[in-house]
Amino acid sequence: HMDKKVKLHQIEADALLAGITVDTKNFCVKTGAMTFESAAFLRRNGADSIRVRLLFQNDMDAYKAKATAVRDAELFRDHIAISVCPSDVENSTLTAAQAADDLMNVTGIQASFVCCKVEDTVYISARSFGEINVQRVMEKLGGGGHLTVSGAQLTDCTVEEAKEKVRAAIEEYLEEEA
Structure with missing residues (x-):
């Protein structure tokens, strides 16, 4: 116009x-x-x-970190990917977000959650196509965003603890939806 x-x-x-x-x-x-x-x-x-x-190109280290996060993703409830992005690369939170995006290209994945620890904070990037409302899941962890793109930050916990909190938040969300 x-x-x-x-x-x-x-x-x-x-x-x-x-x-x-x-x-x-x-x-x-x-x-x-x-x-x-x-x-x-x-x-x-x-x-x-x-x-x-x-x-939008990445350097080789960031590309490898993203590939590692995608490769090491665990399936939760058969259709949700949860992973950790290595934090030893520059802009690791951006790389984690890109990994969450990439995991949505895998057949059968309805939502993805990728954690990345920077200093004492674990950043979580969440993605979906809308079937799972990742905003509501991330709100349970003090975060927020949008139905299909969301995130949260957890302090004073390990990435393993953060992954467990993500699983619990997903379980709680799915119970509410049932």
Whole structure:
């Protein structure tokens, strides 16, 4: 709905396309005709999807940490993945969030929870497609967020204790839903 005479600089178009890419998880979630029309407008104004993709690259250590979290995920109740992301990488909380996203690509997974300890705090990233309300699960741990993207922070506990608290919160949520 923008004036056709608007002309963006290349960097502005790239930044806006990057925002759309993140918000829609690579045009997979909550997209409509306006999403694609906006992306087409940005492309006409110089946005480059390759440059945008390069913005989201990880270094090798972060990529390996994410792969470790996905590889070591445990199934809980047959359709919920719970894992721990190594915390010895830069931006480990971001890597944990990416691992939670990646676990949602596994067939049969309805929700994922990835823990990451930084100093004395365990950060938990939770994802779902909506069948399981991860916001309500994370609220039980003092966190919050959205139906499909949520998180919490626990202090003064180990990642194993945090995983146990996540399991208990999931059990409580599922009992309430039954």
